[in-house]
Amino acid sequence: MSQFVLAVENVSHTYTTTDGQVVKALHEVTLCLSPKTFTCLVGASGSGKTTLLRIMAGLIRPKSGQVLLNGKPLRQPQRRISLVFQRDTLLPWRTVRQNVALPLQLAGVDRKKRFMQADQLLDLMGLSEFANAFPTELSGGMIQRVNIARGLITQPDILLLDEPFGALDALTREQLWRELLLIWGRTHATVLMVTHDIREAIFLSQRVMVMSTRPGHIVKEVEVPFDYPRHFDLLTDPIFIQKEAQVREAILADRLSSSRLG
Amino acid sequence: MTSLEIQFKRINTKLSSTWRFGWQIIWRILDWRLFIAPMITYGIYRYWLHTAESGRYPKFILPHPDTVWLRFQEMYADGSLLLHLKVTLRESLSGLLIASVIALVLGYVIARIRILNYILIPYLIFLQAIPVVAIAPIIIIWVGPDIKSKIVIAALITWFPLMVSTIVGIRNVSPQLREMMRANVANPLQVFWHLELPSAMPEILGGFKIAVTLSVIGAAVGEFISSREGLGYLIVVGRSISDPASVFLGVIILTAISLTLYIIVAVIELFLLRWKRAGS
Numbered sequence: 384m385s386q387f388v389l390a391v392e393n394v395s396h397t398y399t400t401t402d403g404q405v406v407k408a409l410h411e412v413t414l415c416l417s418p419k420t421f422t423c424l425v426g427a428s429g430s431g432k433t434t435l436l437r438i439m440a441g442l443i444r445p446k447s448g449q450v451l452l453n454g455k456p457l458r459q460p461q462r463r464i465s466l467v468f469q470r471d472t473l474l475p476w477r478t479v480r481q482n483v484a485l486p487l488q489l490a491g492v493d494r495k496k497r498f499m500q501a502d503q504l505l506d507l508m509g510l511s512e513f514a515n516a517f518p519t520e521l522s523g524g525m526i527q528r529v530n531i532a533r534g535l536i537t538q539p540d541i542l543l544l545d546e547p548f549g550a551l552d553a554l555t556r557e558q559l560w561r562e563l564l565l566i567w568g569r570t571h572a573t574v575l576m577v578t579h580d581i582r583e584a585i586f587l588s589q590r591v592m593v594m595s596t597r598p599g600h601i602v603k604e605v606e607v608p609f610d611y612p613r614h615f616d617l618l619t620d621p622i623f624i625q626k627e628a629q630v631r632e633a634i635l636a637d638r639l640s641s642s643r644l645g
Numbered sequence: 646m647t648s649l650e651i652q653f654k655r656i657n658t659k660l661s662s663t664w665r666f667g668w669q670i671i672w673r674i675l676d677w678r679l680f681i682a683p684m685i686t687y688g689i690y691r692y693w694l695h696t697a698e699s700g701r702y703p704k705f706i707l708p709h710p711d712t713v714w715l716r717f718q719e720m721y722a723d724g725s726l727l728l729h730l731k732v733t734l735r736e737s738l739s740g741l742l743i744a745s746v747i748a749l750v751l752g753y754v755i756a757r758i759r760i761l762n763y764i765l766i767p768y769l770i771f772l773q774a775i776p777v778v779a780i781a782p783i784i785i786i787w788v789g790p791d792i793k794s795k796i797v798i799a800a801l802i803t804w805f806p807l808m809v810s811t812i813v814g815i816r817n818v819s820p821q822l823r824e825m826m827r828a829n830v831a832n833p834l835q836v837f838w839h840l841e842l843p844s845a846m847p848e849i850l851g852g853f854k855i856a857v858t859l860s861v862i863g864a865a866v867g868e869f870i871s872s873r874e875g876l877g878y879l880i881v882v883g884r885s886i887s888d889p890a891s892v893f894l895g896v897i898i899l900t901a902i903s904l905t906l907y908i909i910v911a912v913i914e915l916f917l918l919r920w921k922r923a924g925s
């Protein structure tokens with residue numbers, strides 16, 4: 384199996400809103416996702432995390448800087464990079480199974496095969512009963528799980544997750560942490576996940592990056608030294624708590640400095 | 646919820662999903678509210694009968710329902726009614742088909758290619774602003790007095806609502822869903838087939854509901870001006886020889902065609918847009 388390195392070099396991005404305002408979303412962001420690593424990205428709302436993920440998925444070109452996939456500039460979306468969107472992007476006229484199978488259908492995989500794989504993932508997400516339901520018949524948390532399943536179905540080498548567990552209850556969320564780590568352990572995809580939950584970030588990843596607000600910039604990286612598989616008693620480990628404090632401190636420091644500026 | 650409905654729901658959940666939709670459609674068709682309109686029609690019929698029998702209006706203005714019924718039986722027996730019906734139906738459906746191909750293609754490119762919006766729309770509005778009824782005689786001179794000219798007239802009268810609804814439908818496709826398709830490396834054809842077409846379907850079907858009824862009007866208008874067969878012809882001849890029974894019969898059959906076509910679109914809609922009713 385080949386190894387894919389996704390690198391972001393000095394990426395800056397601005398948006399122009401409809402009323403003509405220029406919003407600086409990202410400023411000189413540099414990061415590198417080594418193969419088979421699990422990285423989490425935390426930062427305040429509006430700090431540009433989604434923007435960064437869209438750039439890394441090849442959906443938008445940054446105003447400056449570049450994204451490199453194995454050293455080659457990324458110009459458009461690739462099948463080996465999969466993005467799970469923060470917002471609901473399921474097709475309302477498709478059933479849950481058809482939605483999950485969509486990426487495989489677009490890649491030309493035949494019906495039987497793609498439905499079989501979709502059913503497997505739905506089973507993993509605890510949604511097998513709802514395979515034939517339409518998205519409007521699901522709860523917010525269920526929609527998110529379908530979203531995640533759709534992102535996993537192509538078995539991507541690089542998986543970008545944008546707050547995938549946002550609308551889930553604590554229990555389901557923790558259960559899905561385990562499922563996600565299990566899947567990751569099996570496929571060894573490279574994962575970059577955006578989250579607002581510091582404990583989630585530390586529990587899942589090997590490295591937590593903290594992003595500052597407007598313009599988005601990576602202000603701190605915290606290495607997480609624990610081995611996999613990880614267990615929930617880790618959550619009370621002193622080192623875990625220490626890492627948690629470090630990340631929280633970095634976020635708070637950013638908030639203080641930005642409020643002083645604003 | 647009535648007990649019958651509850652029972653029905655219970656059967657519903659047992660059946661597989663495809664069957665469920667089949668049942669839902671039949672359930673919709675058997676809705677009691679569907680019987681309201683026929684009841685009102687019956688009321689109108691009674692009023693017509695009453696007025697005709699009161700003798701207030703001469704027979705050449707308001708025929709007795711029985712006369713119309715008799716005319717129907719006569720013309721049904723000698724096959725002429727079926728012939729007229731077939732001709733009008735063929736004209737309107739051919740016109741509709743041509744119009745929908747043109748309107749869907751035009752609507753799509755106008756919605757997707759911004760510059761075409763500025764270039765084409767003024768001329769298309771101009772084309773639409775010309776009253777088709779007024780230029781119908783010219784079209785008949787240009788195209789010829791046979792069925793082709795009526796197809797052209799039917800197409801001219803139906804293409805506009807179809808095009809506008811296509812433009813609205815394609816423009817309304819969610820940019821977030823477009824981005825999702827792009828992230829999944831969908832090619833333009835896949836985007837059209839899996840995103841744009843189903844997303845625009847509610848608007849397009851709305852356009853078709855207008856267009857099918859207009860296409861019948863278009864065919865009849867063509868026949869009014871010059872023809873030797875068709876329901877429009879039946880009406881014109883009836884009028885010129887003071888035979889109101891034929892006029893009434895023609896109008897009633899035209900209405901029946903329009904209604905049938907409308908119902909066909911509505912049933913297709915019920916099937917294609919079943920996802921819209923899900924979760925409500």
Ligand SMILES: Nc1ncnc2c1ncn2[C@@H]1O[C@H](COP(=O)(O)OP(=O)(O)OP(=O)(O)O)[C@@H](O)[C@H]1O
Binds near residue numbers: 427
């Ligand atoms: N399409 C857009 N057009 C204009 N401005 C945008 C657009 N998308 C994002 N922005 C702006 O860019 C900034 C960063 O947005 P982004 O969505 O990347 O934040 P985020 O970190 O993902 O926030 P959250 O945690 O709330 O999801 C925000 O100030 C936002 O207003």
Ligand SMILES: [Mg+2]
Binds near residue numbers: 432433
């Ligand atoms: Mg975001």
